Structure formats: C-alpha cells, structure tokens
Amino acid sequence: MNSYVFVAIGGALGAILRFGVSEMLENEPFPQATLLVNLVGSILIGICAVAMTNSSLGPEGALFLMTGVLGAFTTMSAFSLETIEMIEQKLWGKVLPYVAVTVICCPLMAFLGMKVGHFVFPS
Numbered sequence: 001m002n003s004y005v006f007v008a009i010g011g012a013l014g015a016i017l018r019f020g021v022s023e024m025l026e027n028e029p030f031p032q033a034t035l036l037v038n039l040v041g042s043i044l045i046g047i048c049a050v051a052m053t054n055s056s057l058g059p060e061g062a063l064f065l066m067t068g069v070l071g072a073f074t075t076m077s078a079f080s081l082e083t084i085e086m087i088e089q090k091l092w093g094k095v096l097p098y099v100a101v102t103v104i105c106c107p108l109m110a111f112l113g114m115k116v117g118h119f120v121f122p123s
Contacts, residue, residue, distance in 0.1 A: 006060050010068015018073045030094055031082040034075055035102060041074035042106040046113020047120065056121040 018037055025033040048066050051057035057065065079102055086095035 003060070003063050006063040007068045007071075010064040011072040012068075014069040014072030017069070018075065031078070031086075031098060034078045034082055035098065038074050038076075038079060038102060038106050039109050041070045042109035043113035043116070045070050045074075046110040046115075047117040048113075049110075050114050050117025051121045054117075054121045054123045 021037050022033045025036070045066060048057060048062065048070070052062045052066070083095060083099055086098065
C-alpha cells in the first residue's frame with residue numbers, strides 16, 4: 001500500500017480523535033483539550049519510537065501511527081494560537097502554567113513513553 005494512504009488513514013483517525021477530545025472539553029476555561037492531546041501524544045510517540053527501533057513497528061505502522069494518527073492528534077498550532085490569545089487577554093495566571101507544563105511535561109512524557117516502550121518492546 002502507498003505510504004501516503006497509511007498517513008492519510010492515520011491522519012483521519014487522529015483528527016477525529018482530536019476533535020472528540022475537544023468536544024468533550026469544549027467549555028473549559030483553560031485549553032485542557034490541547035494540553036491533554038499533547039501530553040498523551042508525547043507518551044505514545046515515545047512508545048512508538050522504541051517499537052520502531054526494536055522492529056516491533058514496521059515502516060507502514062510508523063507512518064500510520066506516528067505521522068498519521070499522532071501527527072493529527074497532537075497540535076502545536078493550537079497550542080501556539082491559544083497561548084497568543086491568552087497573552088492578548090493578559091491571562092498570565094493561565095498562560096504561564098500552560099506554556100510551562102506543555103514545554104516541560106511533553107518532552108518528559110515522550111521520555112516516559114520511551115521507558116515504557118523499552119519495557120513493552122525489549123530489544
């Protein structure tokens with residue numbers, strides 16, 4: 001199957017999942033949906049990276065899961081827009097924790113995901 005098809009199908013699934021999370025948390029005053037998908041996506045991409053490295057996840061699976069599903073599920077662009085909107089509204093009590101948690105915790109979640117991946121997919 002063509003690589004673009006794997007990415008397209010995964011991307012459609014990731015976008016639907018992302019939309020579902022946004023719908024569940026749409027009336028929240030803090031951008032919880034974006035933070036949640038970015039944290040979950042970070043741990044999952046760490047797990048997938050190890051699975052790919054250990055040959056448990058082939059190239060097609062990596063394209064489907066990492067590029068497609070997780071690429072569409074996580075969202076740096078929404079994080080950026082929400083941050084700018086909170087800055088413009090001078091919501092410092094929200095913007096500073098949001099940026100700090102995203103910038104610090106997402107890489108930590110990817111690291112944790114890699115640790116989990118090494119446990120689940122030992123080499």
